Amino acid sequence: MSVSVKICGLRTPEAVDAAVQHGASHVGFVFYPPSPRNLSPEEAGALIARLPDGVTPVALTVDADDATIAAILSQAPVKILQAHGKESPARIAELRGRFNLPVMKAVGIAGTEDVATAHDYESVADLLLLDAKPPRKGLPGGNGLAFDWGLIAEERWSRPWFLAGGLTPDNVAEAIRISGASAVDVSSGVESAPGVKNFDLIAAFLAAARSA
Numbered sequence: 001m002s003v004s005v006k007i008c009g010l011r012t013p014e015a016v017d018a019a020v021q022h023g024a025s026h027v028g029f030v031f032y033p034p035s036p037r038n039l040s041p042e043e044a045g046a047l048i049a050r051l052p053d054g055v056t057p058v059a060l061t062v063d064a065d066d067a068t069i070a071a072i073l074s075q076a077p078v079k080i081l082q083a084h085g086k087e088s089p090a091r092i093a094e095l096r097g098r099f100n101l102p103v104m105k106a107v108g109i110a111g112t113e114d115v116a117t118a119h120d121y122e123s124v125a126d127l128l129l130l131d132a133k134p135p136r137k138g139l140p141g142g143n144g145l146a147f148d149w150g151l152i153a154e155e156r157w158s159r160p161w162f163l164a165g166g167l168t169p170d171n172v173a174e175a176i177r178i179s180g181a182s183a184v185d186v187s188s189g190v191e192s193a194p195g196v197k198n199f200d201l202i203a204a205f206l207a208a209a210r211s212a
């Protein structure tokens with residue numbers, strides 16, 4: 001099986017180049033000031049200009065208003081909007097209509113009720129990202145926390161979806177096997193410190209995902 005890999009939270013040309021060189025299908029840019037991975041729309045625009053055709057740039061926002069998203073898109077021509085906050089299904093539908101871009105809704109999973117919540121977004125989101133539920137305090141994502149992949153092992157989804165949360169070069173193959181994912185997303189599992197991508201870990205993650 002060919003697994004798509006999104007490397008999220010890229011901030012430097014060197015990290016973008018490493019993701020591209022080792023075969024990432026998607027790269028994610030975080031527009032959330034409290035995050036150590038936050039960058040400006042202008043910075044993201046310069047990184048997107050480096051991407052070859054076939055690598056999809058994604059803008060990650062958290063409960064962002066329309067003006068904020070418009071400002072991002074004016075300088076960072078992404079191809080997917082990732083909504084990683086508490087956006088309702090109605091808000092996801094609104095974003096799709098307003099910005100004319102595919103929207104990926106991230107849903108935190110800790111139990112079967114969260115799996116049901118994720119299904120609620122199938123009718124409005126273009127893609128889903130099934131992530132670990134974040135801690136009560138702290139960032140809404142990028143925490144290096146995994147969830148029980150068995151919770152989604154028997155699920156069938158009507159939209160393409162990414163598995164995320166605590167993935168590393170060491171566990172991604174097993175995560176794919178258990179969850180049945182054909183696309184995975186990683187951030188802190190390929191970092192040597194929060195917000196600092198490690199190129200060897202990027203290479204190892206992509207090799208491990210491809211071997212699954």
Ligand SMILES: O=C(O)c1ccccc1NCC(=O)[C@H](O)[C@H](O)COP(=O)(O)O
Binds near residue numbers: 139
């Ligand atoms: O990465 C961040 O700093 C971040 C901040 C706010 C919301 C979401 C964030 N990241 C979300 C991602 O797409 C991560 O790749 C995903 O949560 C998995 O993260 P990790 O467990 O660190 O691989």
